[in-house]
Amino acid sequence: MSDGMTFTTRTNLSGRTALVTGAAAGIGRATSTILAEQGASHLVLVDLDAEQLGPLQHEIDALGVKATPAAIDAADWGAVQTLVSSIGAIDILVNAAGNIASSPFETLELSEWQATIDSHLKSCFVTARLLAPSMVKREYGRIVNVASIAGKRGGGFLGKTAYAAAKAGVDGLTKVIARELAPHGIRVNAVDPGLTDTRRLIPLRADPEVWRRCLSAVPLGREAQPSEIAGAIVWLASDASSYVTGETMNVDGGVAME
Ligand SMILES: NC(=O)c1ccc[n+]([C@@H]2O[C@H](COP(=O)([O-])OP(=O)(O)OC[C@H]3O[C@@H](n4cnc5c(N)ncnc54)[C@H](O)[C@@H]3O)[C@@H](O)[C@H]2O)c1
Incomplete structure (x- = not known):
């Protein structure tokens, strides 16, 4: 693009407002910090965990x-809806909220299925659906959903049936909203992380043999730090990715490469 802007200018988020779900821990927390470091003017931090x-x-x-x-x-x-009506216009929405759900198909209860679909997929719909009208009005918006390579690969290191189905849904939702909102100057993308060093890895690390098998599946040979996933999220939320929409980007150390 020949508008004279440098890459650094494009990644600068001065004056931008952002709402992050799942902000209190892990990837959502790292994303909130980087958004602030990049100059965002106001962050709305959504999480079930009031204490954190x-x-x-x-x-x-x-x-x-x-x-x-x-x-x-x-x-x-x-x-x-109540929150959105009280915070003013939001430029950037990052959906990183989600529960932990690991039951295999044959023992999965309907309650875990529903709770998982709600926390991973319904949350992305609800937040985007309620924030989109003001983005459409201002002809500016960036939405980044955090899915998972589990949604593309029939499950992952931890996530089984409900989780993988919900995350595949998040990738699908990302694409359809990207297509529908593109004419309004709104870009919608997803980041699909692999093994990331948050509390989710505690049960995997607890068994050295399981942990060894997890790492052996990663071409880069290690887990990601939350900031490495957050960096991709913030890039997608910035104008540095101005020609990217409808993308579901693996940030996984090479696990799901084709
Ligand atoms: N850690 C990994 O290896 C990994 C891999 C792939 C995808 N992901 C995805 O990345 C996202 C963040 O994961 P993480 O590892 O940082 O998890 P985490 O458990 O450290 O943080 C998730 C946060 O979301 C909050 N939360 C859960 N349900 C919520 C809801 N309904 N409303 C508001 N807040 C809610 C939790 O309280 C928590 O603070 C999740 O969607 C997860 O599925 C993680």
Whole structure:
């Protein structure tokens, strides 16, 4: 693009407002920090875990960025609607919320299925659906959903039936919203992480043989740090990725390469 902007200018998020779900831990937390470091002016931090939102709010405040914590369920239409009506326009939506669900198909209960579809897939629909109208009005918006390579590969190191189905749904939802909102200047993408060093890895690390097998499946031979996933999310949320939409980008150390 010949608009004279440098790559650094394009990754700068000065004046942008962002809402991050699953902000209190892991990938969502790392993403919130990088968004603030890149100059975002206001971060709305959504998470079920009210206790962990406090320290994050202080951290973001210390970077000179306004932080608004919201201890709500990202899949709760009424709660998200109330939040959206009180926070003003949002430029960037990052959906990183989600529960942990590992039951195999033959023992999976309907309750775990529903809770998993709700926390991973319904939350992406609810937040995007409620924030899109103001993005459409302003002809500007960036939505990044965090899915998983489990959705592309029939499950992963931890995620089994409900998780993989929900994440495949997130990839599909990403593409359809990307197509429908593209005429309004809104880009929608997904990041599909592989093994990432959050609390989710604790059960895998607990068994050295299981952990060895996990790492042996990763061409780069190691797990990701949350900041490595967050870097891809923030790139997709920035103008540096201005020609990318409808992409479901693996950030997985090479696990799912074709
Ligand atoms: N860690 C990995 O290896 C890995 C791999 C692939 C994909 N992912 C995906 O990345 C995302 C972040 O994972 P993580 O490892 O950082 O997990 P994490 O458990 O460390 O953090 C997830 C956060 O989401 C919050 N949350 C859960 N359900 C919520 C809801 N309904 N509403 C609001 N907040 C909710 C939790 O309270 C928690 O703070 C998830 O969608 C996960 O499926 C993780």
